[in-house]
Amino acid sequence: MAGYLIQRFLLMIPTFIGITLIGFFIMRMAPGDPAELRAAGGLGAAAGGGISVEKRGVVDEAMAQWRAQFGLDKPLHVQYAVWMKNLLSLSFGESFKDNQPVWDKIAERLPVTIKLNLWSIFVVYLVAIPLGIFSATHPNSFGDRVTTLAAFVLFAVPLVWAATMALVFLCGGDFYYLFPPGGLESLDHSASWPFWQKFKDHAWHLFLPVVLLSYDGFAGLSRYMRSSMLEVLAQDYVQVARAKGLQERVVVLKHVLRNSLIPQVTILASILPGLIGGSVIIETIFSIPGLGQLGFESVLARDYPTVLALFTASAVLTLIGILISDLLLAVVDPRIVFGRRQQ
Amino acid sequence: MSVMPSSRTAAAAATKADAGGSGGGLWTDVWKRFRRNPIALAGFYVVCLLAFIALFADFLANDKPYYLRYKNKTYFPIFRSYMVGTKLGQWPAELLNVEFKKLEGAKAVFPPIRYRATNINLLEPLEPPSSKHWFGTDKLGRDIVAGMVHGARISLSIGFVAVGIAVIIGIVLGAIAGYFGSWIDLVISRVFEIMLSIPTFFLLITVAALLPPSIFLTMAIIGMTSWVGMARFTRNEFLRIRNLDYVTAAIALGVTNRKVMFKHILPNALAPVIVSVVLGIAGAILVESSLSFLGIGVPAELVTWGSILQEASTTTFAWWLAVFPGFAIFITVLAYYLVGEGLREVLDPRLRGLR
Numbered sequence: 001m002a003g004y005l006i007q008r009f010l011l012m013i014p015t016f017i018g019i020t021l022i023g024f025f026i027m028r029m030a031p032g033d034p035a036e037l038r039a040a041g042g043l044g045a046a047a048g049g050g051i052s053v054e055k056r057g058v059v060d061e062a063m064a065q066w067r068a069q070f071g072l073d074k075p076l077h078v079q080y081a082v083w084m085k086n087l088l089s090l091s092f093g094e095s096f097k098d099n100q101p102v103w104d105k106i107a108e109r110l111p112v113t114i115k116l117n118l119w120s121i122f123v124v125y126l127v128a129i130p131l132g133i134f135s136a137t138h139p140n141s142f143g144d145r146v147t148t149l150a151a152f153v154l155f156a157v158p159l160v161w162a163a164t165m166a167l168v169f170l171c172g173g174d175f176y177y178l179f180p181p182g183g184l185e186s187l188d189h190s191a192s193w194p195f196w197q198k199f200k201d202h203a204w205h206l207f208l209p210v211v212l213l214s215y216d217g218f219a220g221l222s223r224y225m226r227s228s229m230l231e232v233l234a235q236d237y238v239q240v241a242r243a244k245g246l247q248e249r250v251v252v253l254k255h256v257l258r259n260s261l262i263p264q265v266t267i268l269a270s271i272l273p274g275l276i277g278g279s280v281i282i283e284t285i286f287s288i289p290g291l292g293q294l295g296f297e298s299v300l301a302r303d304y305p306t307v308l309a310l311f312t313a314s315a316v317l318t319l320i321g322i323l324i325s326d327l328l329l330a331v332v333d334p335r336i337v338f339g340r341r342q343q
Numbered sequence: 344m345s346v347m348p349s350s351r352t353a354a355a356a357a358t359k360a361d362a363g364g365s366g367g368g369l370w371t372d373v374w375k376r377f378r379r380n381p382i383a384l385a386g387f388y389v390v391c392l393l394a395f396i397a398l399f400a401d402f403l404a405n406d407k408p409y410y411l412r413y414k415n416k417t418y419f420p421i422f423r424s425y426m427v428g429t430k431l432g433q434w435p436a437e438l439l440n441v442e443f444k445k446l447e448g449a450k451a452v453f454p455p456i457r458y459r460a461t462n463i464n465l466l467e468p469l470e471p472p473s474s475k476h477w478f479g480t481d482k483l484g485r486d487i488v489a490g491m492v493h494g495a496r497i498s499l500s501i502g503f504v505a506v507g508i509a510v511i512i513g514i515v516l517g518a519i520a521g522y523f524g525s526w527i528d529l530v531i532s533r534v535f536e537i538m539l540s541i542p543t544f545f546l547l548i549t550v551a552a553l554l555p556p557s558i559f560l561t562m563a564i565i566g567m568t569s570w571v572g573m574a575r576f577t578r579n580e581f582l583r584i585r586n587l588d589y590v591t592a593a594i595a596l597g598v599t600n601r602k603v604m605f606k607h608i609l610p611n612a613l614a615p616v617i618v619s620v621v622l623g624i625a626g627a628i629l630v631e632s633s634l635s636f637l638g639i640g641v642p643a644e645l646v647t648w649g650s651i652l653q654e655a656s657t658t659t660f661a662w663w664l665a666v667f668p669g670f671a672i673f674i675t676v677l678a679y680y681l682v683g684e685g686l687r688e689v690l691d692p693r694l695r696g697l698r
Binding site: 310 | 536541545550553636656
């Protein structure tokens with residue numbers, strides 16, 4: 001096992017370098033100079049529109065100074081080396097936009113995104129596993145057909161549509177006002193509220209984002225659950241368990257469910273990046289101050305250090321997620337031999 | 344398990360295709376079994392209908408008539424607009440910059456929707472659905488039906504071209520990795536791992552926002568970020584087929600690597616790839632609509648399904664802006680999913696005999 005772990009780690013090194021190379025060079029090759037953008041923003045705030053030649057000279061000087069401050073005047077490979085060195089000491093540099101350390105900006109947003117994603121994963125599993133069990137134990141029944149069809153249809157509902165429909169029909173506007181159109185707390189939110197009221201307010205705000213983030217997840221997962229349970233139900237040992245007189249409930253919940261949960265471990269790793277991608281849209285629509293919104297705002301502002309930090313962090317987390325799910329798979333299923341898994 | 348017979352029929356079909364060049368065997372068989380699944384067949388008809396709408400968008404929603412009789416002369420303005428567009432012809436002087444709907448004393452046959460997606464009419468902003476504008480108008484007074492018909496063309500062409508790019512990259516890389524194995528496979532598998540761990544949607548947003556808005560760039564970006572699934576399918580199929588006897592025989596006979604890969608192995612490896620191509624088109628359409636929704640990728644002056652939805656999210660009383668274009672994306676994606684699932688059932692040997 002130790003040998004396998006070392007091998008996996010060594011193979012992760014070139015992957016990691018590849019990820020950083022792609023991220024860094026895409027960011028720097030793109031047209032559009034962050035210094036120009038910053039200068040234009042400052043000018044727009046100060047005077048708006050055209051400026052005289054001598055003022056232009058001052059601006060150019062300021063831009064050159066600013067480039068030197070962030071190392072943007074050095075050749076690309078030197079910039080990469082510096083960035084990489086900082087990265088290895090876990091320093092993501094300072095934001096171009098407001099000179100805040102990127103690390104602080106991320107740390108500020110992280111709890112919101114984690115809360116959103118943990119709730120969605122919880123909802124996904126809470127709905128998908130019972131549905132999958134039901135479908136697999138009643139194959140081709142009316143209920144199974146309905147859930148199969150519903151899962152299929154749900155899977156095809158575009159997130160942007162579902163979110164817009166919710167916004168138009170459920171969040172004020174001309175129709176129902178069941179949920180708030182955005183944010184995490186009510187405007188009159190105060191710290192002195194009793195716990196129960198705070199919780200209610202929070203749940204009220206999180207309900208739509210969580211449902212929207214999880215519906216295609218549980219549609220997909222309930223199908224996986226169904227097929228992996230059907231596979232296990234066809235095994236001989238299930239017959240044996242039934243033949244020795246166990247109740248059907250015990251057979252399903254103790255003997256079948258455990259083994260059919262094994263493949264779901266790997267799916268957890270693939271759900272994580274999907275949730276991060278999906279939260280860009282949801283956080284933008286419902287103006288939730290999480291990492292997705294931070295990422296999108298930083299992209300639009302060409303705030304390279306923040307974008308790169310988010311990009312790299314998310315890729316590395318996914319890489320680790322894949323590794324952990326591979327290891328977990330081997331832990332829960334002794335039949336899997338390390339290093340000999342087929343792709 | 345019925346794995347062997349089916350892979351043998353696939354192999355037989357492929358050799359027949361090699362020998363006779365007809366290539367009908369497998370596909371007639373696939374079509375026959377595909378047709379038995381009514382839901383998948385319905386999906387297929389919807390896909391065909393959408394393709395028809397996208398191809399003939401100019402003839403379905405246009406402010407120019409098909410046929411015009413004006414001052415004792417006959418014109419075919421829609422066809423003429425193609426001629427003008429390709430610089431083969433010009434507008435006659437009396438029709439230059441006229442509004443065809445307001446020509447006096449003219450006899451004309453108009454398309455069912457008498458607007459183009461780009462017809463701005465500031466006198467009718469945000470009109471709810473009516474007999475004049477079936478699905479209402481947006482805040483610039485543009486007709487939503489016309490926008491959706493022309494948006495179908497944008498969505499489908501982005502879906503097709505993006506997946507085309509992805510298929511080429513995926514098949515070539517997957518074939519090389521699976522066929523040569525050893526260190527080449529190891530290196531290419533690292534590339535797969537990189538693509539798998541990169542937050543694809545975030546990368547897409549970044550690149551699309553940094554580059555100037557353009558349909559072609561959007562196609563290229565979506566294509567270049569969505570090939571990894573197909574590449575892995577192709578690699579696994581190649582790994583399996585490479586060790587079959589007929590491939591060993593072909594290599595022993597001195598057939599070149601390239602010929603073995605693309606003429607002998609690829610036809611047999613195509614089945615799972617085709618399923619992922621069909622599902623990939625749906626995925627690309629979804630991604631395009633998300634990008635347009637965020638206001639990046641496709642140029643802002645073009646009306647797409649996603650851009651109408653974006654307007655809906657800011658003008659929330661205009662429910663017609665949310666309902667119709669979103670439903671169009673949904674139906675399109677659902678239809679491609681249904682076709683993909685139907686094809687998977689027909690093509691995947693492991694599922695045979697389960698039903």
